Amino acid sequence: xxxxxxxxxxxxxxxxxxxxxxxxxxxxxxxxxxxxxxxxxxxxxxxxxxxxxxxxxxxxxxxxxxxxxxxxxxxxxxxxxxxxxxxxxxxxxxxxxxxxxxxxxxxxxxxxxxxxxxxxxxxxxxxxxxxxxxxxxxxxxxxxxxxxxxxxxxxxxxxxxxxxxxxxxxxxxxxxxxxxxxxxxxxxxxxxxxxxxxxxxxxxxxxxxxxxxxxxxxxxxxxxxxxxxxxxxxxxxxxxxxxxxxxxxxxxxxxxxxxxxxxxxxxxxxxxxxxxxxxxxxxxxxxxxxxxxxxxxxxxxxxxxxxxxxxxxxxxxxxxxxxxxxxxxxxxxxxxxx
Amino acid sequence: xxxxxxxxxxxxxxxxxxxxxxxxxxxxxxxxxxxxxxxxxxxxxxxxxxxxxxxxxxxxxxxxxxxxxxxxxxxxxxxxxxxxxxxxxxxxxxxxxxxxxxxxxxxxxxxxxxxxxxxxxxxxxxxxxxxxx
Numbered sequence: 001x002x003x004x005x006x007x008x009x010x011x012x013x014x015x016x017x018x019x020x021x022x023x024x025x026x027x028x029x030x031x032x033x034x035x036x037x038x039x040x041x042x043x044x045x046x047x048x049x050x051x052x053x054x055x056x057x058x059x060x061x062x063x064x065x066x067x068x069x070x071x072x073x074x075x076x077x078x079x080x081x082x083x084x085x086x087x088x089x090x091x092x093x094x095x096x097x098x099x100x101x102x103x104x105x106x107x108x109x110x111x112x113x114x115x116x117x118x119x120x121x122x123x124x125x126x127x128x129x130x131x132x133x134x135x136x137x138x139x140x141x142x143x144x145x146x147x148x149x150x151x152x153x154x155x156x157x158x159x160x161x162x163x164x165x166x167x168x169x170x171x172x173x174x175x176x177x178x179x180x181x182x183x184x185x186x187x188x189x190x191x192x193x194x195x196x197x198x199x200x201x202x203x204x205x206x207x208x209x210x211x212x213x214x215x216x217x218x219x220x221x222x223x224x225x226x227x228x229x230x231x232x233x234x235x236x237x238x239x240x241x242x243x244x245x246x247x248x249x250x251x252x253x254x255x256x257x258x259x260x261x262x263x264x265x266x267x268x269x270x271x272x273x274x275x276x277x278x279x280x281x282x283x284x285x286x287x288x289x290x291x292x293x294x295x296x297x298x299x300x301x302x303x304x305x306x307x308x309x310x311x312x313x314x315x316x317x318x319x320x321x322x323x324x325x326x327x328x329x330x331x332x333x334x335x336x337x338x
Numbered sequence: 339x340x341x342x343x344x345x346x347x348x349x350x351x352x353x354x355x356x357x358x359x360x361x362x363x364x365x366x367x368x369x370x371x372x373x374x375x376x377x378x379x380x381x382x383x384x385x386x387x388x389x390x391x392x393x394x395x396x397x398x399x400x401x402x403x404x405x406x407x408x409x410x411x412x413x414x415x416x417x418x419x420x421x422x423x424x425x426x427x428x429x430x431x432x433x434x435x436x437x438x439x440x441x442x443x444x445x446x447x448x449x450x451x452x453x454x455x456x457x458x459x460x461x462x463x464x465x466x467x468x469x470x471x
Contacts, residue, residue: 011354011368034356034364055415112413113455118349120383124418148352148368160455166421234385240378255356259364282358289374296374299381 007104007133009143009150013252015129016068017042018145019106022131024078026104027180033145038260039189040071041197043253046209047217053167054124056238059217061253065108065127065168069175075193079178084171088163091172092155095132098176104143105132108170113161116144116151121245127168132158186267191335194264194274198327211324218316225309232307236295243292251292254285254323273333280326287319345371347379386413397464403439404464405430405450412454422453 007026012018017037024031037043044063051058063071073080085091098105111117111125134141139152153161162172204210217239224232243251258281265274294315298307340357352368359365390410397407409419420427425446432438433446444458451461 011352011366013354013356013366033366052417054418118347118351120347120349120379122413123382124414146353148354164422165424165453166418169421234381237378237381240374241382244372244375245379252355255364259356262364278364279362292374292378296377299377 007143009133010145011148012145013256014062015144015146016065017256019129019131020068020072022143022145023104023106023177024072024180027177028182029076029078029180029184032259032263034256034259034263036068036072037253037256038197038264039075039193040068041075041193041200042068042071043197043201043257044209045201045211045213047213047220048208049220056235059239059242061243066173069106075189076181076184078180080175081178082173082175084173085163086171088159088172091162091174092159095174096135098174099132099135103176106130106175107132107162108173109158109161110164110170113157113164114153115157116142116147116153124166125168126164126166126170132174186264190264190268191333194261194330194333198330202324202327202331211320211327214320214323215317218313218320221309221316222313224307229303229307232309233299236299236312240292240295243288251285251288254281254288258282258285268335271333271335273329277326277330277333280322280329284319284323284326287315287322291315291319340367340369341372342370343373343376345373345376347371347376347383386410394464400436402434403436404462405439406434407464408450408454408456408461412456414454419453423449425449 008022010018010022012021012033014033014037017033017040020040021031021033021036024036031039040063042063044060046058046060048058048060069080069082072078083091083094085094095105095107107130108126109128109130111128112122114122114128114130130142130144132140133143133150136152138155140155140158142151142153144151162170164170201210204212207213208216221236224235227235258278261274261278261281265271265278268274291312294312298309298312301307340355348371352370354366355369356364357367390407393402393407393410396402397404409415414422416427416430419425420430423430433442433450447458447461451458454461
């Protein structure tokens with residue numbers, strides 16, 4: 001078996017949006033990663049203290065795993081085939097059969113069990129996405145969009161990574177498009193998804209999602225002053241890792257979305273509102289970065305120096321306010337075609 | 339400004355990031371990492387190494403079973419191990435006692451060795467020195 005003929009690997013910021021961009025483009029609908037991310041309304045924030053990842057609360061800067069695949073289906077009318085398996089051998093056999101038929105196949109996997117990840121990045125995170133583009137001997141040929149070049153993975157390792165059990169277990173999920181539209185009515189779709197996403201960030205019914213979630217996280221930092229300093233340091237480091245390292249990081253998602261807003265503005269007759277929203281979102285991304293910088297400087301403090309938690313809280317509340325303002329402006333944008 | 343700090347945790351890999359050029363247009367740029375991210379990653383890695391080291395000492399002294407060490411050495415905690423094996427946390431905690439662990443059935447041992455990705459023989463012993471991964 002060989003690599004599917006005309007498949008082109010590309011390097012992207014985030015796994016799920018990268019995979020979907022590569023796959024639908026391969027099927028004849030060229031969509032940038034930023035477009036995929038924006039069209040599926042994936043920009044989010046959630047701080048869920050009662051769900052723990054490695055003993056630390058879940059902090060997410062985007063919508064939940066698989067929502068990009070599903071969101072894109074819904075918005076664009078792409079038809080996806082999605083399989084999960086209870087039997088790993090069957091899951092591997094189905095994958096082989098699909099490759100034989102010439103498909104490129106999206107797959108969910110664990111990060112920890114993929115040997116091509118750098119050792120220091122191997123954590124138990126089970127919602128990574130990649131594309132399998134062929135098989136050579138015992139190795140699968142993999143296009144993993146968060147890597148610069150194509151990768152290889154031995155059969156046993158891929159099997160382990162696809163069938164790991166636990167939180168967000170992939171259950172061997174594989175997926176590929178059955179039908180892709182050849183035309184997208186951007187004039188109609190873009191204004192709707194952009195406003196829907198802004199509303200979702202501003203008007204969440206729960207106090208742990210959207211802008212309210214950012215504020216909740218800011219408040220929980222204030223409470224660290226009463227906690228064990230080592231735990232406090234680990235918590236701050238955890239926030240920064242969720243923000244900068246995992247996926248693309250929270251700030252990274254703000255920049256992707258800014259890129260999406262720019263592209264959307266150009267598609268909608270150079271909509272000025274969107275262009276300035278893109279610039280403002282870039283500034284918000286920069287502010288998230290400043291927050292990460294401040295958090296790490298706080299961690300660095302010597303044992304006897306007091307960590308200044310209230311400065312961090314203040315910075316984060318500032319970020320929340322700036323981000324909220326961008327969404328409020330977006331809701332006021334006028335689209336000529338609406 | 340895209341950071342290019344050549345951070346150790348990327349092991350010579352690059353991450354694609356979105357950034358604007360001088361005229362404000364967005365592009366995808368390969369970044370060799372930001373040292374702030376590196377510090378946060380290393381903090382987490384070191385914490386896991388510390389847990390594995392402490393577990394190694396306790397297991398070497400015979401106060402805990404080798405399972406206790408192997409769990410941390412695989413960067414897991416009881417929560418993750420419970421999910422990966424399908425065993426209750428309280429059962430896993432019992433299996434940290436050497437007397438209980440020594441009498442485990444082959445079936446349970448197989449579940450552990452499968453979840454941890456190590457052989458049954460490795461699971462029931464400690465490595466010569468505590469090396470990570």
